Amino acid sequence: MSKRWFAILAVVGLAGVAVWAKDPTARWTLGLQQPQYLSVQVANPITVLVTSPTDCSKELTLSVRSEDGLISQPVWKEQVHLRAGTHPVRASIAPAQLSAFSIGEDVLLTARIGRVSAETEVTLAAADKAPETSKWSIAFASKPALLYTTSNATLSFVVANHKSKTKEAKVVLKFLTMGGKVKTKMKVAALFQPGSNPLDIQVPAATTLFARSQGATKLRAVLQVQGQSRANDVAYLDYDLNASAVGSPLSGVAPLSVSFAGAVSGGYPPYSYDWTFGDSTPHSSNPAPSHTYSTPGSFTARLTVTDGLGGVVQAAPLTVTVAPPLAVTCGASPSGGAAPLLVSFSASATGGSSAYAYTWSFGDGASSSQQNPSHTYTTAGIYGVSVTVASGPQAATCTQTISVDAPAVPGGAEPSYRR
Numbered sequence: 413m414s415k416r417w418f419a420i421l422a423v424v425g426l427a428g429v430a431v432w433a434k435d436p437t438a439r440w441t442l443g444l445q446q447p448q449y450l451s452v453q454v455a456n457p458i459t460v461l462v463t464s465p466t467d468c469s470k471e472l473t474l475s476v477r478s479e480d481g482l483i484s485q486p487v488w489k490e491q492v493h494l495r496a497g498t499h500p501v502r503a504s505i506a507p508a509q510l511s512a513f514s515i516g517e518d519v520l521l522t523a524r525i526g527r528v529s530a531e532t533e534v535t536l537a538a539a540d541k542a543p544e545t546s547k548w549s550i551a552f553a554s555k556p557a558l559l560y561t562t563s564n565a566t567l568s569f570v571v572a573n574h575k576s577k578t579k580e581a582k583v584v585l586k587f588l589t590m591g592g593k594v595k596t597k598m599k600v601a602a603l604f605q606p607g608s609n610p611l612d613i614q615v616p617a618a619t620t621l622f623a624r625s626q627g628a629t630k631l632r633a634v635l636q637v638q639g640q641s642r643a644n645d646v647a648y649l650d651y652d653l654n655a656s657a658v659g660s661p662l663s664g665v666a667p668l669s670v671s672f673a674g675a676v677s678g679g680y681p682p683y684s685y686d687w688t689f690g691d692s693t694p695h696s697s698n699p700a701p702s703h704t705y706s707t708p709g710s711f712t713a714r715l716t717v718t719d720g721l722g723g724v725v726q727a728a729p730l731t732v733t734v735a736p737p738l739a740v741t742c743g744a745s746p747s748g749g750a751a752p753l754l755v756s757f758s759a760s761a762t763g764g765s766s767a768y769a770y771t772w773s774f775g776d777g778a779s780s781s782q783q784n785p786s787h788t789y790t791t792a793g794i795y796g797v798s799v800t801v802a803s804g805p806q807a808a809t810c811t812q813t814i815s816v817d818a819p820a821v822p823g824g825a826e827p828s829y830r831r
Contacts, residue, residue: 449640450476450534452515456505458488460523463498470494470525474503476510476534477520479586481593483512510536518634518641520592531592533634535641547574548642550583550635553610556648556721557631561621569611569633569645573604580604582636583613587628587649595626624651650723652678657715657727665765665806666708668734672715673700674727679719686716690732708736708763738764738806742799748815753789755814757797764803771800775814792818 450456460472474488487509492501513519515538522531553568573579581604586597600613628649635643659672676683687696689703690711696703705711711734715727742759761768772780774787775795789795797812 450505450510450519450521450536451538452507452510452513452536453538454507458503458505460501460503461498462492462494462501462525464494464496466496468494472501472503473524474505475522475524476505476513477522477592478513479518479520479594481589481591485509485512516639522592533632533641533644537640548572548581548635548637549574550633550643551645552633552647554724556650556723558650558653558723558725559615559620559623560652561617561624562652563617565615565617565620567613567615569613571602571604571609571611571635573606573609576606578603578605579637581642583611584634584636585613585615586632586634587619587623587626588630588632588646589627590629592630595628596623620651623649648721650679650719650721653717653719653723653725654678655715655717655725655727657713657730659713659730659732662730663733663765664735664804665737665763666706666734668705668732669702670705670713670732671700671702672713672730674715674717676717676719679717679723679725680721682720684718686718688714690714705732705734708734710734733765735765736763738762738801738803738808740799740801740808740810742810742812744797744812744814747812748817750817750819751790751792753814753816754786755789756784756786757799757812758784759799759801759810761801761803761808764801764806766804769802771802773798773800789814789816792816 458474460474462472470492472490472492473486475484475486477484487505488503490501490503513536515536517536518533519536520531521534522529549572551570553570557567559565559567567585569583571581571583580601582599582601584597584599586594588594596619598615598619602611630646631649632644632646634641654677656675657672659670661668661670672687674685674687685697685699687698687701689696689705690713691705691707691709693703703713711732713730713732716724717727718724738761740759740761742757744755744757746753746755757772759770759772768783770781770783772782772785774780775797776789776791778787780787793816795814795816797814798809800807800809
C-alpha cells in the first residue's frame with residue numbers, strides 16, 4: 413500500500429470542530445469536522461477537504477451508523493481524482509438516505525478513504541438549518557479516560573458555554589467498542605454559566621466493570637442542549653492502571669544504598685517509569701533502580717508510570733530515613749586516685765539508626781550495660797576502660813584510662829602507678 417498522506421475535512425453548514433484520526437498501519441491522517449446536525453427534510457451539502465502530497469485517484473465514502481451498530485447506511489461514495497495539495501470535494505446527503513433513522517437520534521457520521529477513517533456524533537433534526545453548535549464545546553480534562561473496575565472514579569471535563577445566559581445541559585457518557593458500538597451509557601445534568609465550566613462526573617465501578625466486560629475501548633462525552641447534541645469529545649479508556657513501589661532498606665546510616673522496584677497492573681503496555689528520589693539527584697527510568705543517599709535526612713521517593721495510551725498513575729510515595737554515622741563520646745571522673753577508687757563514667761551517642769545499646773568494660777574483668785555507670789577499683793594499677801555503643805548494624809567505641817594508686821603506707825612513701 414502506498415504511504416501517501418491525506419487530510420480530510422468534512423463540513424456541514426458553518427458549524428463544526430475538526431476531529432483527527434490516524435491509521436496506525438498506513439500512517440495516513442484524516443480530519444472530520446463535527447457538524448452535529450443532519451437534516452431529514454432537506455439535502456445536506458457537505459464539503460470534504462482533501463489534502464494529498466501527490467496526484468492520485470481514491471474512493472471517498474461517507475456513511476451513517478446507529479449507536480448500537482445495527483443500522484449502517486452508506487450515504488455518499490465517489491471516486492475522486494486528487495491533485496497534489498489541498499482541494500475541496502463536494503458531496504450531498506439526501507434526506508431519503510437517512511430514512512432508516514429517527515428524528516432526534518444521535519448517529520455516527522464517518523468519512524473514509526481506504527483504511528483511514530474518522531467519525532463524529534451527529535443529531536438528526538427536522539430543521540433546515542444547523543443548531544448553534546459553535547456556542548458550546550466539551551473536552552476531557554485529561555486523556556485517556558482512567559477508570560477503575562474495583563472503585564469509583566472521577567472524570568473531569570471543561571464545558572464552554574459561549575451564550576450570554578446560564579443554560580441547563582446534559583452530558584452523556586457513551587462507552588464504545590473500537591468499531592463504535594455503544595455498550596452502555598450514563599447521563600448527568602448540570603447548569604452551565606457563560607464561559608468555561610469545570611465539571612466532574614463520578615463513574616461507578618459497576619458501570620466501568622460492565623463496559624470493560626462488553627469490550628468498550630473508547631468513551632464519548634456528548635453535550636446535549638434541549639435534546640440535541642451540541643458538542644462531543646472522545647477519549648480512549650484506560651482500565652485499572654495501578655502502580656506500586658517498594659524499597660529496601662528504607663532506613664539506615666549515610667551513605668545508604670536503597671534498592672527500589674516498581675510494579676504496574678492494568679492499562680495498556682508498554683509502560684514507562686519515572687523515579688524521583690527526593691534528594692535533587694537525576695530521575696531514573698529504570699523499573700528497578702538502585703540509589704545511594706549520601707547525606708542524612710528524610711527523603712521521599714516517588715514513582716510515576718505512563719502507559720501506552722498516555723495514562724498516568726503515581727504509586728504511593730516511599731519515605732527514606734537516612735541517619736548520620738554513629739559517634740560516641742565518654743568521660744570518667746575522677747580519672748585517678750588511691751584504691752579503693754570510685755569512678756563515675758558517662759557516655760553520649762549521636763547518629764545511628766535505632767536505639768542505643770551500651771556495653772562498658774572496666775579493664776578489671778567487670779562490665780556494665782548502663783549508659784552512665786559507676787565502678788570501684790580496689791587494686792592499684794593502670795586500667796583501660798572502653799564503652800561500645802551499638803545502633804542497628806553500626807557500632808562505635810570510646811576509651812578512657814584510669815590510674816589507681818595503692819593505699820597510703822603509714823610513715824612511708826606512697827608508691828604511684830600513674831603514668
